[in-house]
Amino acid sequence: MGQHLPMTQPPPASPQPATTRILTVEDDERIRTAVRLALEEEGWEVSETASGEEALESFGTRGADVVLIDIMLPGIDGFEVCRSIRRLGDVPIVMVTARSDSHDVVAGLEAGADDYLRKPFDPKELSARIRALLRRSRPDETRPTRIEIGGLEILAEEGVVRHEGTDLHLTRTEFRLLVELATAEGRVLSREDLLEKVWGYDYFGDGRLVDVHVRRLRTKVEPDPANPRYVVTVRGMGYKLQA
Numbered sequence: 466m467g468q469h470l471p472m473t474q475p476p477p478a479s480p481q482p483a484t485t486r487i488l489t490v491e492d493d494e495r496i497r498t499a500v501r502l503a504l505e506e507e508g509w510e511v512s513e514t515a516s517g518e519e520a521l522e523s524f525g526t527r528g529a530d531v532v533l534i535d536i537m538l539p540g541i542d543g544f545e546v547c548r549s550i551r552r553l554g555d556v557p558i559v560m561v562t563a564r565s566d567s568h569d570v571v572a573g574l575e576a577g578a579d580d581y582l583r584k585p586f587d588p589k590e591l592s593a594r595i596r597a598l599l600r601r602s603r604p605d606e607t608r609p610t611r612i613e614i615g616g617l618e619i620l621a622e623e624g625v626v627r628h629e630g631t632d633l634h635l636t637r638t639e640f641r642l643l644v645e646l647a648t649a650e651g652r653v654l655s656r657e658d659l660l661e662k663v664w665g666y667d668y669f670g671d672g673r674l675v676d677v678h679v680r681r682l683r684t685k686v687e688p689d690p691a692n693p694r695y696v697v698t699v700r701g702m703g704y705k706l707q708a
Contacts (some may be wrong), residue, residue, distance in 0.1 A: 485599065486510045488529035490546060491561070492538055496584075500533070503545065503588035504595075517541030521549055529556055531595050534578070536562045536569055544576045551577030555637045557598040561586070562619040567673070574677040579638045580664065581671075597665030612647045615708040617686060617695060619647055628686060639682045642675075646696065646706035655703035679704055 479620035487504050491497040501511045512527065514520040517538050524532065532550055536543035547558055559642050563584040580594055612619040618627040621644055626633045635643065638649050645662045656663070656672040661665060664674060683690040695706055 484508075484510045485530045486512065486527070487595065488512045488514065488520065488524060488532045490514050490517065490532070490534045490538065490543065492516060492535065496535075500588070500591070503592065507592050507595075509595075517543070517546040520546055524550055524553065524556075528554070531554055531598055532558045533591075533595075534560050536560055536564070536573060544572060546700060547576040547578050549574065551636070552628075557637065559591075559594060559598070570671075570673060571677055574674065575681070577636065579636075580674060599666055612644070613659060614647055614706060615695060617647075619644060626686070633685050635682070635685055638678055639685065642678055642682055643686065643696075643706070646704060649705065651707060653699045653702045653705045658703065675704075 467594060467655040474698070485508075487509050489497060489500055489504075489511060491500065491513075494515070497513050497515065501513055512523055512525050512529065512675075516590065517540055520527045520532075520534070523529075534543045534546050534550075541549075543560060547560060550556065550558060558578045560570075560576075560578040561571065561584060562569045562581065573581050579598060582591060582594070610620065611623045612621065616629040618625075620626075624637075624640055626635055626640065626643060641663045644657065645659060656675045659675045660672070663678075678688075679696060683693050683696050686695055687693050695708075697707055698704055
């Protein structure tokens with residue numbers, strides 16, 4: 466017979482869910498405080514930093530589940546902070562800009578950001594985008610676990626992509642983009658389709674998110690990115706993956 470626990474012994478405590486930690490990098494104290502309060506209302510833990518140097522130190526010691534980076538920072542600018550954090554890990558990154566110049570948006574995405582917001586922004590939109598980024602880390606049990614297209618091998622559960630036997634390093638967003646295109650089985654997916662499937666945006670988002678990430682994906686999976694073999698553009702419709 467099994468051994469019974471004494472009645473005086475309390476049952477083992479249930480594990481507490483880990484708190485989502487958001488790292489914000491913003492030199493304007495008023496904006497930084499407003500963002501922190503809005504995010505804390507969602508139940509998230511927020512670490513504030515006022516410079517790129519502080520952000521990199523904080524991320525290096527404590528990590529983060531999502532990083533929110535202002536582009537215009539004293540010292541190290543937001544682009545370099547983004548590139549540095551991206552080299553350290555695959556955490557979701559949102560760039561924030563006060564400029565209307567689309568060059569900053571593209572440059573931020575090229576630096577490795579997953580998304581961007583323009584100032585001033587609605588705290589509810591910020592929270593919605595962060596929730597969408599966090600949802601993307603949950604596995605989808607309905608998708609195939611292994612996909613082969615031409616020389617590409619995709620192991621969906623393991624987050625592994627190989628080209629002719631060589632492992633490729635993709636960011637989380639690039640990997641999800643490739644998997645969505647692969648599971649479409651040759652069908653064309655519009656930018657709107659991909660915004661919803663990859664970013665989780667059903668009512669906001671910018672097609673440039675898709676275009677820039679497709680361009681980044683091609684540099685990693687295509688033998689000749691200038692003449693794509695796998696990830697092809699269907700003019701006026703969107704993108705598809707072909708063998």
